[in-house]
Amino acid sequence: MSELTEKSILCRITDGLDLYFPPFLIVSGVVCNLLVVLVMRSAYFRSLSTSFYMMANAVVDTFSLISLLTVDWLNVNYPSTIYRGPDSHYMCKFFHFFGWVSSDVGVLLTMAMTLERGLAITFPLQSSSWCTTKRAKRVTVLVFIFASIKDVNFLFTSDTYALYESDRLCYVYLDSANLEIFWKFVWPWIHNVFLIVSFVAIIISNIIIIRHIKMSDKIRKAQHQLSASSATDCVTKAARLRQGSRKRQVATMLLVDSFTVIVCTLPFSIFTTIDSNVVILDGSSGERDWKRFISSMSFYLLYVNRCVNFYLYSWSGTRFREALLVVIGCKKNEQKTPRVATISYAKVNSVHTCHSIAE
Template identity: 35%
Template sequence: MSHFNGTMNRNQSEEDLFGTPFMILNTVYPPFLIVSGLICNILVVCVMRTRFFQRQNISVYMTALALNDASSLCISMTSHWLYVSFDNIYDREKTADICKFLQLYGWGNCDFSILLSTTMSVNRAIAVSLPLETRSKYSSRKPKFVIFFLFLVVLIKNIHFVFSSKIVKMEYMRDKLCDVYPESESYRIFWEDVWPWLHVSFLVLCFFVIASSNGVLIRQLYVSSHLEIRRHQCSTRRESLLFTSGDMRSPLKHRNSCFCSEHSNGSGDSKQWQTITPMLIGESVLILLLTFPFSIQLAISNANAGHSQMLFSITFYMLYTNKCATFFVYLITGSRFRLGLKKIFYRCMHGKGAMRRRQFKETLHWINSLSEGLVYG
């Protein structure tokens, strides 16, 4: 009883001190997140359907992540917004079982996002580390089976919320709709002593794997950038030697050509993974910064049997901001993503026929400029 009285006094004092900012935050920010997040995630799905990304194995995971974020905003964030903004919106007797679904879905949705981000980082790190012939075989694996396996892992990990979640008993807790109320001593021990460390271990393992995979990707980007510089220097040197020698069949030309070709093998494949890698690094860093605080705060509060309204609200909205901000990370770090988004807007404004005519005109202009260069060169 002393725990609940202490929690009540703390929440009441926080409400007196931060009442107006919390009221504005809970009323305005959730609908903004819902609308902007839905638009951003729909745009991500549309870009993943463009020709370039359809050829990439990783686009299936990006599409699943966008759909997962959009559904979370529609279900979890909408339920939270209705509860914190409107009094008595939920009938506690008629909707007693709503928390069984919301808790399972809310925790599972966050875990699923983290696992998808981890899988994408590992997938790309392994792919860029393999030789070209092995890389093509590796990329042919079906990611849909991996996604289904991740879904089963999340379901098994969080299934216990179905048996223990209820609407909060204290009506003054305006920041939280659902909570766990152990009905047996064994489950109380599991919830307070085992589950926090289990969940924190899961998070630490995922983020360690993400950090290790990002290290591999950054190293590959560094090596690839140096190869690009050497390739450019090789090409410049070859052209200068040809200009000074004037012999188009010089053995020196042949040797430099072979040298350059050896370093340019697989350049098209290298360009593809270099385009997507910054997007994955940015997405994984974002999920680390915005998701980890809420998960750790929730696990620690469960372990200490305490609850801070201010800290919960801040980390909670950070978590759902991540589900909107992924689009902007892709937009900043992905040149191909920006190009795909531009094509989508052009197609929406002018139609598919205009898009084909524009591509035909650009190709024709390129052929004409190339032919003129050959004639006058």
Template identity: 35%
Template sequence: MANGSQSMDMYTLSNSTLTTAETFTAYKAADIVNLYLPPTLIILGVFLNSLSVLVMRSPYFRKVSTSVYLTASSVNDVMGLVLALLPHWLFVNYPYVYSRGAVTDGLCKFFNFYGFSNTDVTLIITACMTADRAYVIKFPLNVARVNTVRRAMYVIGVSVVIVMVKNCHLWFASAMTPPDRTERMCVVVTTGTVTWLSYYITQVWPWIQSVFVLLCLVLILISNIVIIINVRRSAMMHFHDGGRRNAHTADNDTPRRESGASHSAATSGRLRHMTAMMLAESFTTLLLSCPFSWYQQYSEKHPDIYGDPDKVATNRLLFSVLFYMLYSNKCVNFFLYLVSGHKFRLALTHLVQCACCSNNVSDT
């Protein structure tokens, strides 16, 4: 689970504080959110991402590098929902399912490592995919000389290795929360670890994580700017070329002029759809992922949010909302592609039609 780098001793609550916090409205609202929202996200996310993978394997996308990134992202999202969000949901609603001990601490080592890594992989794949699209649009002749699908696989593999190396320390510094902590199952601990690891967790790794997120953000923004500029330039070139061709035609060639204008409009429309799809996906990822990262950095620097019942209740609700915003990002991409991607809709329609035909044949 994507949890913050926190010392267990620093944030241990007293029983009286926790008991009082449970009477606040924010605490009860967090209980409702924790009970109903995660299973909704899990069921919806697994179904929609599985459908996205099937669409990406269709003839419309199979040989396009973008389909490799989208398939990897969808598979990563399904695994994150099942392997990270499901255990979190069980803990916050049914904590007695987990018996405390060495086994549970071992599970937390995996949950922390995988939760952080899963979120980072989502972000870095989005950044790489955006950069890949920008490169394809900027240098179309270069793209024709390379195997973009194989290159995408290589980039994804390198990205996963980078993320795993960045987060490998979580295997050595994770444990289950104290009994009086209820908003999450696992935390990163610094007590009881060797000096250099404690220093790395508290002083070095937060900077590495911040730089990682910032680099992905910058890459996404720059790539989107390149895409927008080149798409607009291409649309203008088609428009002017169509205008020059129409200027040299006679008045009795009106059907040809209309055909040229229609072609330019269709080309411009396709470019706008692609740009909208790209912008919607990348900026939605940032919008849903960054707030939780910022919250974690704030909570690490302000341990007083655990100091009184009102703050405990408010923090529990805030943590739940931002945490599930992070995981809602694993469910919304399908709708973004459906709304802004013309080819995605065509491929999905073809997939549904094939499924219906197969059912009809089996029934007969």
């Protein structure tokens, strides 16, 4: 009796997730990602290559939420609304292919952002020529090409479940021994090695960025204690402080973003690897209920990652919040220009002038 009650509770929890959680993710995710795109196109961020990566990631996430999660929600809760005719397998080929590609692109763009920041910190003299929006656009194109090649097998092995045959819409058919070996043993390791390499690159780059932020804080404190010898020095130092503040804001947002990518992507990869090698017997209903619950949780966690960046940027970036207020019309776009500082013979006044310019 307790087992039946436990299964019933677990099923109700999963049903509630399937019914109410996706609409919330879709609406909030689309709105928030559009706001991220608008903020990244603002005057403060659009000249940074990292901002282009963030904007491209937001665009991919928006299309993924609209096309993939919406159809999955309809299929789980209202399966009769989904077309299952003779040509429906083409629909699943697209959904499977674009779903995996969009997930991999998100990981690769995050890796590209962190690697770029890490290289810019390690080689500061070359950063001005390496970290450009033009180069970021090229890297983004290469990211899409790589992800498409990696996931091209879904264009040939995807098909549609019959009505009420499964909670999911699409599956990978294994009509030969070679395909079965590939899906159960080869493909999981290809994907896991891809994730491991990406996560290691992200972690190493983040370590470099964190060390740079700590060193920058120490240098900034030392600079505030030094007096300026002339008005020109004040303007130069103020410009450097503003540029350093902007890069520090982007670096902080990037750290939070990359950590979230790892947390939200890893569970689904682990589940896919285990599920492709473990067979759930028909008679074990409790195991099927747990499998469905874990599958839904790990699946929706992927889409949480595609909705949460706006909140992470707002929490970790002061400049992002300021630009957001300008975008939504709550604040005027005041372009701050360096004021001409008068030469002061008093050391205290000179330092105060420098600080006022840098603000």
